[in-house]
Amino acid sequence: EVQLVESGGGLVQPGRSLKLSCLASGFTFSNYGMNWIRQAPGKGLEWVASISSSSSYIYYADTVKGRFTISRDNAKNTLYLQMTSLRSEDTALYYCARHAYGGWFAYWGQGTLVTVSS
Amino acid sequence: DIQMTQSPASLSASLGETVTIECRASEDIYNGLAWYQQKPGKSPQLLIYNANSLHTGVPSRFSGSGSGTQYSLKINSLQSEDVASYFCQQYYNYPYTFGAGTKLELK
Numbered sequence: 001e002v003q004l005v006e007s008g009g010g011l012v013q014p015g016r017s018l019k020l021s022c023l024a025s026g027f028t029f030s031n032y033g034m035n036w037i038r039q040a041p042g043k044g045l046e047w048v049a050s051i052s053s054s055s056s057y058i059y060y061a062d063t064v065k066g067r068f069t070i071s072r073d074n075a076k077n078t079l080y081l082q083m084t085s086l087r088s089e090d091t092a093l094y095y096c097a098r099h100a101y102g103g104w105f106a107y108w109g110q111g112t113l114v115t116v117s118s
Numbered sequence: 119d120i121q122m123t124q125s126p127a128s129l130s131a132s133l134g135e136t137v138t139i140e141c142r143a144s145e146d147i148y149n150g151l152a153w154y155q156q157k158p159g160k161s162p163q164l165l166i167y168n169a170n171s172l173h174t175g176v177p178s179r180f181s182g183s184g185s186g187t188q189y190s191l192k193i194n195s196l197q198s199e200d201v202a203s204y205f206c207q208q209y210y211n212y213p214y215t216f217g218a219g220t221k222l223e224l225k
Contacts, residue, residue, distance in 0.1 A: 102209060103214060
């Protein structure tokens, strides 16, 4: 069974940093592209970043480019999102999601909540 | 960036009814479209990919259609467990973009 478990969320002041993790199990992690997607409270879904299976290709939404860094450790079956210069508008539930064979998100984690507030 | 315009924003329907949700892309996305269902307090779940392919385990009352810039999700014979929000997503090009969502309620 595919499982994605996010962690690392919490309350952080504006301008500070936070690092999210997503531990994957139930599939061969190194074979699949991975993603971060967020959802502000009561709002819709926003794709944040994608990373290919071998980290060769990385893409970011313009809203986070230059502030967030997606990475992965295939030996640890773990996806990361390093977030710096956090803003109040980054407050959201952050989901880790696995690609299938195309760009759709076949599996999602339960999310980890990031709250940016002073 | 490709903009996804989803309609309606909310929808009220009766049990057994057929409902349709539409998504329009700002340019041709060549069937690079997925639909997701999100129940309150839960993560989104994939329903449809490649515009019309049903994801494993999804009931056959869900179907997707469309091409070019116009796509739709149809739910036949609405069940109580279908109460949820529904989102479309294009993956033809980065940045991936979602529709704003449709909240489906029972009448």
